[in-house]
Amino acid sequence: MAAAGEAKRLTRRGSERRRQLLDFATERFAAEGYHATSVAEVVHGVGVGKGVFYWYFESKEALFEEILRETQADFRRALLEAIGSEEDVVRRIELGLRASIRWLDAHRNLLDLFQFAATESRFAPTLHQSQERLFHELDRHIADGVDQGRLRQADPALLTQAILGVLTQLTRSFLRDDGPPADEVADAAVSFCLGGLLPR
Amino acid sequence: MAAAGEAKRLTRRGSERRRQLLDFATERFAAEGYHATSVAEVVHGVGVGKGVFYWYFESKEALFEEILRETQADFRRALLEAIGSEEDVVRRIELGLRASIRWLDAHRNLLDLFQFAATESRFAPTLHQSQERLFHELDRHIADGVDQGRLRQADPALLTQAILGVLTQLTRSFLRDDGPPADEVADAAVSFCLGGLLPR
């Protein structure tokens, strides 16, 4: 069985197998959902026996959590990179929104996966843990903006969540094959959110 | 087994049992989630045998769909009642937002249930069907507002979804026992959305 706390020693071959399983499972979870994707399906898809799965992962649940953490970390990385060293608060928010939509467009159905994780009490903590830092940073920026008088006087936490709501919903609704280009969605999100954020 | 298309003839005793099951299951689904709530748990909670469940419902899935339709219909009813005969477009949106938050506050965890349904491909159609009319009406109001120049020039469908996103997220984040009063959340939602909607 897989080691609990400490990482296993893997050969090159081993880590490639692990990656294969991780990638394939991510794709299936995103496309079919967690419950609808069985371990048997995953190992069959990769073309290995079931024992291989449990050699690399403790359980289906642990695998899912790892996928959550990994994808969330990548999202965060893309976001920080996009914002870079921009100083202006409002501009930071705009850059962040656009980068988020670009990332989500490139990873489409991962959003369903996050959404699902948010509704299952056993996965919600993992999700929340990954998001916490991000929320916290966004909160701080917004609080700064409010202090500077650049943003509307309101509870920063509420503004943060409102922005996330717009982002989530627009992404879920419009980033599909028959939808408008991601840029247009991003424009709409930005102007709506800035309208909601800036003082009148 | 339960009749497929046509409704069954139920005595008074029968419809009371049915209601009991429906209410108890709704509560469990909302609290634990669909997968985590077994039929056995539901019948045990109501204190009846398993056969009773399948006397009144075709399947667990059918029950869940009925709950979805019923709760969505109630939400819609509350919304229409709140908006009433108000003429002003902007005011209608505000009334709608406030009524939605009030309803969701009174029904808390039903939002998780909707959210879950949206991520399962077999339930998404049911959910979408119930929501379609509502979205459509909201779309129309917003399109009117845009035409009248009362609202920012933008794709009404995008504006509609943005509003829903704000509503959903704020509700999910803040309507909990240790959260702020619903009125405050509603105020924030209204001012954010109107900021995003009105022309600058």
Added chain:
DNA sequence: GGCTCTCTTGACCGTCGGGTCTAGTTTGAT
């Protein structure tokens, strides 16, 4: 009493799916 139709019981069934285990094979260090 007898007849029917609604309703109830709970043991039982079949399947599905996560997880285990044993008996191996491959790899790589010495």
Added chain:
DNA sequence: ATCAAACTAGACCCGACGGTCAAGAGAGCC
């Protein structure tokens, strides 16, 4: 060559759960 550790196969185990069924109990009607 040898030995241990990394890896692999897939049959098997077992509990959970949705759903069925035969055998009735209650209630209303003649």
